[in-house]
Every structure is written in C-alpha cells, then in structure tokens.
Amino acid sequence: MTAMPPNKMLKELKLSNIAVGYQGIPVVQEANFRIVEGQIGCLLGPSGCGKSTLLRAIAGFEPLMAGEITLDNELLSSATKTVSPEKRSIGMVFQDIALFPHLTIGANIAFGLKGWSKKDASARIDYLLQLVGLSGYKDRYPHSLSGGQQQRIALARAIAPKPKLLLMDEPFSGLDAKLREELVPDIRAILQHEKVSAILVTHDQAEAFAMADQVAIMESGRILQVGTPYEIYHEPVSRFAAMFIGQGDFLPAVVCGENCVHSDLGEIRGRLNHGFASGAEVDLLVRPDDILHDDDSAFKGLIVSKWFRGSYFLYRVKLPSGKVTYCFASSHHNHSIGQEIGLSVNLDHLVMFPREPLNS
Amino acid sequence: MSTLTQTHPISKHRSGISWLKLSAILVALMLAIPVLIVVFNIFLGGSGVWQHLYETLLFDYVSNSFLLMLGVTLGTLAMGVPAAWLTSVCEFRGRGLFSWALLLPLAMPAYIIAYTYTGLFDFAGPVQTFIRDVTGLGYGQYWFFEMRSLGGAFAMLSLVLYPYVYLMSRAAFLEQSANTLEVCRTLGYSAPQAFFRLALPMARPAIVAGVTLAMMETLADYGTVQYFGVTTFTTGIMRTFYGFGDLAAASQLAGILLLFVAVLIFAERYSRREISYHGSGLRKASQRKIELRGLYGAAAFVACAIPVLAGFVIPAAVLLYWAVFEAEAVGWDFIQLSWNSFYLAALAALITVSLALVLAYAGRLHKDKSVQTAIITSGMGYALPGTIIAIGVIVPLAWLDHRIIEFVQHTFDSKIGLFFSGTIIALLFAYTVRFMAVSLGSVQSGLGKIKPSMDMAGRSLGCSPAQVLRRIHVPLLKSSVLTALLIVFVDVLKELPATLILRPFNFNTLAVRAFELASDERLVDAAPASLMIVAVGLIPVILLSRSISSSAH
Numbered sequence: 001m002t003a004m005p006p007n008k009m010l011k012e013l014k015l016s017n018i019a020v021g022y023q024g025i026p027v028v029q030e031a032n033f034r035i036v037e038g039q040i041g042c043l044l045g046p047s048g049c050g051k052s053t054l055l056r057a058i059a060g061f062e063p064l065m066a067g068e069i070t071l072d073n074e075l076l077s078s079a080t081k082t083v084s085p086e087k088r089s090i091g092m093v094f095q096d097i098a099l100f101p102h103l104t105i106g107a108n109i110a111f112g113l114k115g116w117s118k119k120d121a122s123a124r125i126d127y128l129l130q131l132v133g134l135s136g137y138k139d140r141y142p143h144s145l146s147g148g149q150q151q152r153i154a155l156a157r158a159i160a161p162k163p164k165l166l167l168m169d170e171p172f173s174g175l176d177a178k179l180r181e182e183l184v185p186d187i188r189a190i191l192q193h194e195k196v197s198a199i200l201v202t203h204d205q206a207e208a209f210a211m212a213d214q215v216a217i218m219e220s221g222r223i224l225q226v227g228t229p230y231e232i233y234h235e236p237v238s239r240f241a242a243m244f245i246g247q248g249d250f251l252p253a254v255v256c257g258e259n260c261v262h263s264d265l266g267e268i269r270g271r272l273n274h275g276f277a278s279g280a281e282v283d284l285l286v287r288p289d290d291i292l293h294d295d296d297s298a299f300k301g302l303i304v305s306k307w308f309r310g311s312y313f314l315y316r317v318k319l320p321s322g323k324v325t326y327c328f329a330s331s332h333h334n335h336s337i338g339q340e341i342g343l344s345v346n347l348d349h350l351v352m353f354p355r356e357p358l359n360s
Numbered sequence: 361m362s363t364l365t366q367t368h369p370i371s372k373h374r375s376g377i378s379w380l381k382l383s384a385i386l387v388a389l390m391l392a393i394p395v396l397i398v399v400f401n402i403f404l405g406g407s408g409v410w411q412h413l414y415e416t417l418l419f420d421y422v423s424n425s426f427l428l429m430l431g432v433t434l435g436t437l438a439m440g441v442p443a444a445w446l447t448s449v450c451e452f453r454g455r456g457l458f459s460w461a462l463l464l465p466l467a468m469p470a471y472i473i474a475y476t477y478t479g480l481f482d483f484a485g486p487v488q489t490f491i492r493d494v495t496g497l498g499y500g501q502y503w504f505f506e507m508r509s510l511g512g513a514f515a516m517l518s519l520v521l522y523p524y525v526y527l528m529s530r531a532a533f534l535e536q537s538a539n540t541l542e543v544c545r546t547l548g549y550s551a552p553q554a555f556f557r558l559a560l561p562m563a564r565p566a567i568v569a570g571v572t573l574a575m576m577e578t579l580a581d582y583g584t585v586q587y588f589g590v591t592t593f594t595t596g597i598m599r600t601f602y603g604f605g606d607l608a609a610a611s612q613l614a615g616i617l618l619l620f621v622a623v624l625i626f627a628e629r630y631s632r633r634e635i636s637y638h639g640s641g642l643r644k645a646s647q648r649k650i651e652l653r654g655l656y657g658a659a660a661f662v663a664c665a666i667p668v669l670a671g672f673v674i675p676a677a678v679l680l681y682w683a684v685f686e687a688e689a690v691g692w693d694f695i696q697l698s699w700n701s702f703y704l705a706a707l708a709a710l711i712t713v714s715l716a717l718v719l720a721y722a723g724r725l726h727k728d729k730s731v732q733t734a735i736i737t738s739g740m741g742y743a744l745p746g747t748i749i750a751i752g753v754i755v756p757l758a759w760l761d762h763r764i765i766e767f768v769q770h771t772f773d774s775k776i777g778l779f780f781s782g783t784i785i786a787l788l789f790a791y792t793v794r795f796m797a798v799s800l801g802s803v804q805s806g807l808g809k810i811k812p813s814m815d816m817a818g819r820s821l822g823c824s825p826a827q828v829l830r831r832i833h834v835p836l837l838k839s840s841v842l843t844a845l846l847i848v849f850v851d852v853l854k855e856l857p858a859t860l861i862l863r864p865f866n867f868n869t870l871a872v873r874a875f876e877l878a879s880d881e882r883l884v885d886a887a888p889a890s891l892m893i894v895a896v897g898l899i900p901v902i903l904l905s906r907s908i909s910s911s912a913h
Contacts, residue, residue, distance in 0.1 A: 086821075
C-alpha cells in the first residue's frame with residue numbers, strides 16, 4: 001500500500017445558537033445541533049423551513065449573523081469570521097447532482113484530489129468506483145449515466161478527498177421512488193463503511209428515518225426537536241412535530257391521573273407520568289398503530305375509508321363519539337366501507353398537548 | 361439606532377458596491393444612449409426639411425414599408441411553414457438534406473441576392489438576352505417582369521428571410537410530442553385535420569415569432585430597397601441625412617421607424633399573451649413520421665427544393681461564375697477591403713463578447729432588479745435597424761467631438777479633427793449596440809448550463825473562486841463564447857447601412873464596396889466582395905445546421 005493522506009476523522013461538529021439570513025433578515029435562528037464521530041445527522045422539515053440555508057452555512061457558503069460553528073473545536077464560522085468553503089474539509093452532495101459535464105467520471109472524482117500523487121489518486125478512484133458499484137465507468141461522461149448512477153458518482157466525488165464531514169442537500173429528491181428505496185440503504189452503508197460523518201437535508205421522513213442517527217426537526221427557521229428517529233416519532237415535543245412526522249389524529253381528552261387520561265377511546269394508562277394536572281383538558285395524539293383491528297373487541301368503529309398497503313390494511317374509522325381515527329389491520333382482514341369492526345387500543349406513549357379550541 | 365448597531369459586517373459587505381454590478385450598469389447606460397437620443401428626437405421641434413418630408417414623402421415611406429412587411433409575411437409563411445412541417449413530421453426522399461439546406465439562405469444578405477437576380481433578369485442580363493435571341497423580338501416588344509420594383513423586393517426579402525420562420529416553426533413542430541397528435545387521431549380526426557386543428561395552432565406562437573424577426577429585418581433593410589428604388593423609412597433616413605444633411609429630421613424619421621418596431625414587438629408579445637405551450641417532455645426519440653410516397657413525395661421535394669434553389673444555390677452559383685470568369689481580376693484593392701472588413705468585424709466581436717461576459721456574470725451573481733434591467737436594456741439594440749443606431753451614435757459623438765475641437769482651439773489654439781465620429785470608434789460603438797443581444801444570448805445560455813451548485817461543488821472540493829473559474833467555467837463556456845464571437849463577426853461583415861453612415865472618410869469594407877459597385881451598375885464587379893461575404897456567412901449557418909442534424913438523430 002502507498003501512503004495516502006491519513007483519514008481525518010471528525011470528532012465533533014457543533015452549531016451554537018447560530019442565525020443565518022439574507023440582507024439582514026434571519027432565515028434560521030437560535031439553531032443548536034451537534035453530531036459526533038461516525039454519526040449521520042438529518043435536518044428534516046417542510047420546504048422553506050431554512051434547512052438548506054443551515055446546511056449551506058455549515059459548508060461556508062452563507063455567513064453567520066450570530067452564533068458559532070466549530071469543527072473539532074476549530075472555529076469555522078462566527079458573526080465576524082467565515083472560513084472559506086475550500087478550506088473546511090467538508091464535502092457536499094447537491095440536489096441537482098452537479099457533476100462537471102466536461103469531465104469524465106474519473107476526472108470528476110479526481111477533481112478534489114489536489115496534491116495526491118497520480119498513483120494514489122488513481123487507486124482512490126478505482127476504490128471508490130468499486131465501492132459505489134460502478135467500476136468500469138471511469139472514462140464515461142456524466143450524461144451517459146442514469147440519475148441514480150450520477151448520484152453515486154456525486155457521492156464518490158464528495159468523499160474522495162476524505163472530508164471530515166459530508167453534507168447532502170436533498171440528494172434523493174430527483175430520483176424516482178423505487179430507485180430511492182434502493183439507493184438510501186446503499187449510501188448509508190457506504191458512509192458507515194468509510195466512517196464518514198454526514199448531515200442530510202430532506203423533507204421526506206422515510207429518508208430521514210432510513211439514513212439518520214440524529215434527526216433535527218425544523219420549522220420556520222428554528223430547530224424544534226433533536227432526537228433519534230424513534231424519539232422523534234413516539235415522543236414529539238410539539239404539535240407541529242407530531243403532525244409532520246407520521247400520520248395521526250388528535251382526540252380531545254381529560255386528564256384523570258398522573259399517568260392516565262380519559263378520551264373517546266376510554267381510559268388510557270401510559271407507562272410514564274405525563275406531567276399534566278388532573279382534570280386538565282388536553283389533545284391526545286393517536287397514531288395509526290395505536291389502534292388495532294380486533295374481532296373480539298366490544299369497542300366498535302365504522303369504516304369510513306380504507307387503503308390496501310400490501311402487507312397491511314389502513315382503515316379510517318369513525319368512533320362512537322363521532323371522531324375519526326386511523327386503524328391498522330393485518331392484510332387478511334379485508335372489510336368493506338360502512339362495516340363495523342372491533343378496535344383495540346394499544347397506546348402506551350401518551351403524547352398530549354394543551355387543548356386547542358379548534359379541536360374541542 | 362439599535363437597527364444601525366445590529367447591522368452585520370457581512371451583510372454590509374453584501375449590499376455594498378460590487379464592481380461587476382457597477383460595470384454592468386455602466387455598459388447598459390452606454391448602450392442605451394443611441395436609442396434614447398433617437399427617442400428624444402421624436403419630440404424635439406421640427407425643421408423645414410421635416411415639414412417638406414411630411415407633405416411629400418412620409419405617406420410613401422409608411423405605405424411602402426407597410427406593403428413590404430405584408431408581402432414578406434406572406435412570402436416567408438408560404439415558404440417557411442410547409443418546409444418546416446414536411447421536414448419535421450414527414451419522411452420523403454431528400455428530407456435529411458433539406459432539413460439543413462433550407463437554412464442556407466441565412467448566409468445570403470438581402471442586398472446581395474437583389475444584385476444577383478437583377479443582374480440575371482434585367483434587360484441586358486442573360487435571361488432576357490436569350491429570349492430576344494430566340495424570339496427575335498426587340499426592346500419593348502415583349503413583356504418581362506421588372507426586378508427592380510416593390511414586387512421584386514418582396515421576393516428578394518422573402519427568399520432570404522424565410523429561414524427564420526422555418527427554424528422557429530420547425531422547432532415547434534418537433535417539440536409537439538407524437539402523443540398529442542395521436543390523441544387527436546384517437547378523437548376521430550384524420551392526419552390533415554390533426555395538422556390544421558392542432559399542430560398549426562400549437563405552433564402559432566413560434567411562427568409569429570419567426571415572422572416578427574423577418575419583419576424586423578425587412579424594416580432594417582436598406583441595400584435592397586435603395587437599389588430597387590422603393591422609398592421606405594431607411595432610404596428616407598439616408599436621403600435626409602446625406603441629401604439634406606439634416607441630422608434632426610433624419611433622427612425624427614428614425615424615431616417613427618422606431619415606433620414601427622415597437623408596435624411590432626408589442627404585437628408579437630400580445631399574440632402570445634398568457635400562452636406558454638410546453639412539450640410534455642416525454643418526447644419519444646423515434647417519433648413515427650408520416651411516409652410520403654410517389655406524387656406526394658415529389659410534391660414535398662419540390663416544396664423544399666424551390667426555397668433552397670432560389671434562395672441560395674442559384675444566386676451563389678451566379679456570383680461564383682461572375683467572380684471567377686467575368687469580374688475584374690482581384691487585386692491589392694480587394695485584399696485591402698477584406699482586411700478592413702475582417703479586422704473591423706474581429707474587433708467588434710471581441711468588444712461585444714467581452715461586454716456580454718461582464719453583463720452575463722453580473723446577471724448571474726446579482727439577481728436584483730437594477731442588473732436585470734441593465735441586461736434587458738443592453739439587448740434592445742438588436743430590434744433596431746442599423747440606420748437608427750447609426751443616427752443615435754453619430755448625434756452624441758459629433759456633439760462630443762465639436763466640444764473637444766472648441767476646447768482645443770480655445771486652450772491650445774490648434775485645430776484637430778473629429779476624434780470619435782470620424783473614426784472607427786463610432787462604427788465599433790454602433791456594432792456593439794446592434795449585436796449585443798446575440799452575443800449576450802449565446803453567452804447567457806452557456807453560463808446557464810453551469811449550475812450554481814457546480815460552483816459550490818468546486819468550492820467544497822477545495823478550489824478557490826479563481827480556480828473554479830479556470831477549471832469549471834472556462835472549459836464549459838468556451839464553445840458558447842466562440843459561437844458568440846463568430847455570430848457577431850459575421851453579422852458585422854454583412855451589416856450595410858450603419859457602416860455606410862458611420863465609416864471614416866475613404867474607409868471601405870466588402871459590404872460597402874459591393875453596394876457602391878452595384879449602385880454604379882457594375883453588378884459583375886461587385887461579385888467577388890459579395891461572394892466573400894456569403895462564404896464567410898456560411899460558417900455559422902453550417903454550424904447551426906450541424907447542430908440541427910445532430911439533434912435530429
């Protein structure tokens with residue numbers, strides 16, 4: 001083996017209270033986020049929430065209005081200082097892929113390998129092409145590749161110079177659903193194999209859950225919640241996070257004890273104390289998987305609409321109180337619209353928010 | 361107060377002055393001067409000459425220009441649209457050849473084709489001589505059409521301007537997906553019905569755009585109408601300028617011509633208001649073509665052959681014959697002419713494309729209104745006839761020169777000549793105004809292919825902005841910059857009226873010499889210069905047809 005430049009592994013990327021904006025108007029405010037060695041982080045939010053701006057600030061394309069970005073305790077950006085992008089050792093993959101059309105695949109990957117010997121660079125290119133499953137494409141031009149292949153090359157190009165951190169801006173949004181399903185786990189595997197820490201920006205929760213170790217939910221320029229996908233899904237800290245991630249409904253409920261509420265579904269006990277005072281009026285989050293179809297149950301609901309999803313049915317059912325919720329059923333339980341089916345409640349994460357007038 | 365202290369150093373830097381932005385606005389202002397001068401002159405008080413023109417000739421100018429536009433519209437539609445439809449949707453013998461050969465007349469300036477056909481068909485020309493020899497008839501004993509007439513001008517202009525209509529409508533026909541036409545068939549329409557009910561209306565905006573271009577060229581034409589003795593605005597402007605030496609009246613005429621152009625542009629915009637037809641983007645690579653056999657195939661062949669033969673092959677052959685066998689031998693004089701034309705065209709191309717690069721980069725980096733307006737303003741000149749621009753250039757430059765002469769005389773008590781208006785500076789200025797739009801268009805389309813994310817990719821891979829420019833922009837922009845240079849070069853070479861007005865004393869170009877010789881009825885001797893212009897003009901046409909035939913496969 002020849003001596004290649006050593007792997008410069010990331011220890012920690014930290015955003016402290018940063019604000020980013022255009023022409024003095026902040027687009028992102030008070031953002032705090034950190035990822036550590038080998039982690040894949042994700043900024044998840046609807047379009048226009050500021051997630052791409054935040055990513056561009058990390059890359060060094062946007063100056064900060066306030067706060068600090070540090071990489072392994074080295075200051076990258078602050079209100080008065082912006083280290084230029086080419087000096088950050090941060091790679092990036094773009095939404096529109098952005099391969100250089102005048103260069104071959106090999107030359108595209110070699111683009112960032114400045115100061116590498118010819119032999120090392122060539123070995124690195126071959127290695128990466130093999131890693132992304134496109135050996136033999138070295139001398140082809142980008143336009144002769146499919147969208148998915150181009151995205152793999154874009155990834156190879158970005159990680160070729162062994163950046164400390166890789167940023168990915170909606171990397172899969174230009175690809176069709178089937179391709180995306182194939183590519184997402186592949187790319188996660190490649191990143192883990194190369195021990196590259198990364199931050200992904202997306203509006204697609206399935207993508208976020210499949211890729212990321214840490215997810216930050218963003219809305220209107222603020223980070224609302226940071227956590228593992230499991231925490232984000234089951235313990236949302238705001239109504240927005242609850243409704244943006246996954247499906248679900250809010251049912252009006254009244255607190256009847258420190259881990260208990262009374263709702264249209266009857267009395268439900270959670271595993272943890274919820275912190276609301278007895279008698280308080282709240283809205284209770286009910287996910288599709290919280291209510292299961294059960295032929296033996298006496299608690300009935302009327303099917304309003306249904307979706308066949310292959311391995312399961314998703315029903316929309318009307319409760320005796322008139323409220324409508326989702327209900328899961330195994331794919332053998334094919335009932336027709338208008339039929340009454342038994343429901344069993346399987347809710348142990350109590351997610352509640354103070355009652356909003358609209359929902360009562 | 362608090363907002364002041366909160367102002368961020370970086371945001372201050374961003375809203376601060378950028379040299380690129382400033383130069384772009386400055387360039388736009390410079391290029392706008394000639395147009396503004398002409399517009400202002402419309403509203404300035406009239407002179408005696410103006411009054412005279414108004415009473416005698418203005419009606420002629422308006423009616424002739426109008427008739428000419430009408431005739432050219434009909435002529436270009438009749439030749440351009442059928443040829444476009446046949447070569448894009450049908451399959452017949454010779455289709456591949458015609459799809460690019462139909463562009464050849466683009467290389468033929470209208471005044472040159474006019475000289476050629478006049479030489480061919482006038483009384484002393486080979487055709488009429490042949491008729492007289494065969495029939496034994498003498499002068500006045502038989503009827504033969506008069507080339508030098510309004511009808512002749514229709515024919516000449518239509519023959520060289522139909523490619524605009526052809527190009528635009530062909531692109532539109534190709535964009536119409538086969539699916540749309542198939543939908544029409546499944547709804548019970550025959551193929552010809554589908555053409556008239558669907559294909560033609562869908563191509564309408566493109567056809568109108570092509571006709572508008574042809575009409576603008578018609579309004580701008582000076583060489584043809586002058587030679588044919590048809591009085592239009594451009595000949596009127598020249599007459600007033602040279603004959604009466606009245607700059608004010610000339611620029612007022614130019615102002616009225618400008619109104620014509622403005623109406624034309626407005627009408628074109630209006631005709632496609634709220635209409636934006638898009639192909640579905642799912643165009644099939646192998647669209648099934650309508651096979652034309654037998655008589656139909658022969659008819660299609662003839663419909664495509666006539667414009668090519670009449671618009672290019674015949675006049676080019678005649679020019680070649682004259683230049684080789686009949687014209688005075690090419691001498692030192694001709695080399696001097698060619699050198700003048702070439703260095704003028706090359707200088708103009710360099711200046712125009714450099715400024716276009718400044719404008720295009722400013723537009724890419726600064727999305728604000730001032731820069732975008734600057735870019736639109738800079739492209740305005742292309743809509744204007746060369747005569748208008750020449751007037752708009754000479755008025756301010758002459759004024760400036762006279763101020764300089766006065767100043768020098770006063771302070772140094774010595775006499776100097778005209779510094780701007782009497783030198784090629786005036787010419788270069790006019791060419792830059794006139795041809796900025798074409799070079800800007802080419803440069804912008806090249807720059808548009810370099811997505812902003814490519815810049816960012818380059819930066820994140822360790823390149824400084826200068827390295828991004830060198831390693832990504834230069835190689836990607838090269839071909840569109842070269843195209844822009846070439847187009848401006850050829851356009852300048854062909855340009856006649858502005859060169860005629862603005863050239864320095866005793867400074868001749870190929871176009872001017874061809875015009876002068878033709879005006880002296882030495883058509884045959886004009887052939888070498890004309891042929892040279894056509895030959896150089898062929899280069900961009902060949903490039904264009906190559907890109908067309910490569911995209912067709």
